Amino acid sequence: MTAARHTFRWWPVDGGRHAIPGELQPGQPGETLCHRPFTRSCGEPSKLEWLWPTCLACYDRARGRTHVSRADLGPEPGPHPAGDLSSRSGSWTPAPG
Numbered sequence: 408m409t410a411a412r413h414t415f416r417w418w419p420v421d422g423g424r425h426a427i428p429g430e431l432q433p434g435q436p437g438e439t440l441c442h443r444p445f446t447r448s449c450g451e452p453s454k455l456e457w458l459w460p461t462c463l464a465c466y467d468r469a470r471g472r473t474h475v476s477r478a479d480l481g482p483e484p485g486p487h488p489a490g491d492l493s494s495r496s497g498s499w500t501p502a503p504g
């Protein structure tokens with residue numbers, strides 16, 4: 408039982424861009440928000456991987472969570488900074504259709 412708001416971040420897994428728990432550390436096994444088991448790699452995903460189609464199940468579940476980036480990981484998740492999306496290669500929008 409925790410009142411803390413759950414966090415998430417986007418991560419390329421198995422050909423799709425899934426949402427993973429924000430607290431998951433590199434090298435730590437876990438599962439995506441659509442319950443796909445995976446182990447977070449220690450390296451950075453490539454630009455190509457960020458272009459993979461967004462998992463709609465993860466997209467739907469992530470809406471109830473707070474997005475975090477690597478730098479934001481702290482005890483107090485703040486409001487989403489404006490303009491954050493433009494500085495990243497991955498975007499929040501799901502694939503059309």
Ligand SMILES: [Zn+2]
Nearest residue numbers: 425441462465
């Ligand atoms: Zn997913």
